[in-house]
Amino acid sequence: MTASLTEPLTLLLVEDDDGDAFLVEELLKEAEAPPRIIWVRSLRETRPRLTGAIQCVLVDLTLPDASGLEALREVLRLAPHAAVLVLTGLRDAHVGVAAVQAGAQDYLVKQDIDARLLARAIRYAMERKRADLAQLRLVEAELIAKENARLERGLLPVALLRGDRVEQSTRYLPGNQGTLLGGDFLDTVQTPDGAINVVIGDVCGHGPDEAALGVAMRIAWRTLVLAGHNGERLLHTLDALLRAERKAPEIFTTLCTATITPDLRHARMRVVGHPPPLLVRDGVVDVVDGTPSGPPLGIFSDAAWKVIDVPLGAEWSIMLYTDGLIEAARGGHDRPLGVEGLVELVREHGSIDLDRLIEHVGTTDDDLALLLVRGRGA
CATH class of the missing domain: 3.40.50.2300 (Response regulator)
Known part of the structure; x- marks a missing residue:
């Protein structure tokens, strides 16, 4: 044989x-x-x-x-x-x-x-x-995946808040399966004077390079805020960082920042080419007027961003989000949710519930980040 x-x-x-x-x-x-x-x-x-x-x-x-x-x-x-x-x-x-x-x-x-x-x-x-x-x-792949997950968890933000007058909730869903981080980023920092600073941002594109750039942008924002910087000086510094760290000149970043005064009655926002924040103020649901403040980072070297002054009232909620939320199709529909659909959805619910919002929009390949801050004015 x-x-x-x-x-x-x-x-x-x-x-x-x-x-x-x-x-x-x-x-x-x-x-x-x-x-x-x-x-x-x-x-x-x-x-x-x-x-x-x-x-x-x-x-x-x-x-x-x-x-x-x-x-x-x-x-x-x-x-x-x-x-x-x-x-x-x-x-x-x-x-x-x-x-x-x-x-x-x-x-x-x-x-x-x-x-x-x-x-x-x-x-x-x-x-x-x-x-x-x-x-x-x-x-070996499982070990590498575990090490990468540990690294990514270590890069996720921990809010720097004191006291119980402000509540924060976040949700973060990267578009790429098997990862913990995408190009979206968010953070919250309370400075020694009692002001609450929040940011949410979106690096265009998907993948590990964009995730790394998003982490760099977040850490830079936190460092600048803790060092006492804000406003256009902070944004121009972030713009310079983006240009230095990005892999290609066409990569840009949108973001939204808000500084809430220590008495929690007023916010100063800059919406940098980003979807407008959602505001629930004394039971009324709406988007922040006057947006955007200016173009995204990484496009114009001489850009300027106007300040949006927002009275908050006695009891309020502010939700910052990335476009993964409004560009996703609402459950059972083919069309994206959009800003108007988001407002309608919150009005139907009577309040901002992050888990319910995510549940009501369809699946998306884009990163999705939500940051909700609630407070009562002094």
């Missing part, structure tokens, strides 16, 4: 006995696709031959310059990509078992070898090696 070794391959035979080597070569000639055999007689001759071209190694454990499992360990170290079969004598079968435990795919007793057994053992060894390598890649 013809041996069923059907894949052409390059095989390294490590055997110091001429008779045993001749036997292996003759048996493999009967395979459907006889392999190219490179024959070496010692561990010293083996080392320079263990290149990426070698797909399978047959190694005798009794070599003139190696004893026991020494030759096997060296082969496994130098050729982790290759399938390895160990050749043993009848009295050394127990050594073959130890060799498999050490990393070989299989072992063969020389006295039992025939063409069919040898071809099948090589084929099965190569399949097991492929499975082992696939499993190793899977484990």
